[in-house]
Amino acid sequence: MIEEFVDLLEVDAGKEVKLPGFEHTYLLFDYSLHSIPVGRFRVTYRPPRGKEKTISHSGDTKYDEDLTHRWWEIGIFHENDGTVFWDLSGMPI
Amino acid sequence: MGFVWDADLIIQEVGGGNLHTELASLTHLRSSLAKKFVLVHQHKEPFDHPYFRFAQEGKTDVLIKSRKPKSRTKMDLIKDTVLFGNVKKSQLEKIVGQSKIQKLKAGEIVFSKNEIGNDFFLVLDGFAEIGINKNQSVVYEKGMFFGELAVSTTNPLRRATVKALSVLTLMKIPKKFYTQSSLPKIIDEFYQLGNYFNNILRPGLIAFLGLGGLAPLGKKVTLFLLTA
Numbered sequence A: 001m002i003e004e005f006v007d008l009l010e011v012d013a014g015k016e017v018k019l020p021g022f023e024h025t026y027l028l029f030d031y032s033l034h035s036i037p038v039g040r041f042r043v044t045y046r047p048p049r050g051k052e053k054t055i056s057h058s059g060d061t062k063y064d065e066d067l068t069h070r071w072w073e074i075g076i077f078h079e080n081d082g083t084v085f086w087d088l089s090g091m092p093i
Numbered sequence B: 001m002g003f004v005w006d007a008d009l010i011i012q013e014v015g016g017g018n019l020h021t022e023l024a025s026l027t028h029l030r031s032s033l034a035k036k037f038v039l040v041h042q043h044k045e046p047f048d049h050p051y052f053r054f055a056q057e058g059k060t061d062v063l064i065k066s067r068k069p070k071s072r073t074k075m076d077l078i079k080d081t082v083l084f085g086n087v088k089k090s091q092l093e094k095i096v097g098q099s100k101i102q103k104l105k106a107g108e109i110v111f112s113k114n115e116i117g118n119d120f121f122l123v124l125d126g127f128a129e130i131g132i133n134k135n136q137s138v139v140y141e142k143g144m145f146f147g148e149l150a151v152s153t154t155n156p157l158r159r160a161t162v163k164a165l166s167v168l169t170l171m172k173i174p175k176k177f178y179t180q181s182s183l184p185k186i187i188d189e190f191y192q193l194g195n196y197f198n199n200i201l202r203p204g205l206i207a208f209l210g211l212g213g214l215a216p217l218g219k220k221v222t223l224f225l226l227t228a
Helices: A065-073 B074-078 B089-097 B175-180 B185-200 B205-209
Strands: A025-032 A038-045 A053-058 B009-013 B037-040 B100-104 B109-111 B119-125 B128-131 B137-140 B161-164 B168-174 B213-216 B222-225
Touching: B074 B089, B074 B119, B074 B168, B119 B175, B168 B175
Parallel strands: A053 B009, B009 B037
Antiparallel strands: A025 A038, A038 A053, B100 B168, B109 B161, B119 B168, B128 B137, B128 B161, B213 B222
């Protein structure tokens, strides 16, 4: 029954897509750091005229910049595992 | 984390154990940024913070004030529907003028199978369930229409029971306007085929044409119908 109310939309991480059924509204999905796969997303309303507005939502997430740095230094993360973390300025850490 | 944190409203989980974000790891944020946060999923009792807001169980907060919607006329409600895409404005105004808006609560019946039908219905908002039999039903949503078989064929009986699955708003359109709507050609042909079977076999068969399925035609004959 619930499936009847849900439109599944397959998206690629990091690729913004226009939300079907909405005008000027875009969804961007990405992954969060956690012990199991979890996601975060942002929904942006970008009208032709007027101010752009964005709502973001993170799922279960371990966010701790200092701790993430320490984990990186002791080799918990590897260069080739595709994991990228960002600081407040949006730069990879 | 720029992905999340340059938004105007930020919903961030906090708490829940070592594998989650601790509030302490966010407290270095500048106040202008912190004020954009709504913290959720906390495992400790929320408290008043000068900048951060906590979601609290059972409490409702207005995060974004909605604009008062403009009042919409019946014409506004249907002018963009595919069904009337090719109908001239003057004709559409005539149709709308003689149609009624019908609002139902979840669970209410729009019409029952075998009733005589004199109108067809356009879904303006909500969800309607078309019951084919005990095990099969389809859900219609905004922009879809139903009830047209009883008004477009020689069999005036409703083929199925339709009920509201949610709060449902319909436009109830008189029978005479059916031929003036712009149904896709494939639908017209589809119904012509349906009407053929309808007249010579059994009324319920046409419903199966919409779904694909097994339609028992007699004691020893079963027809398998598959729709693309």
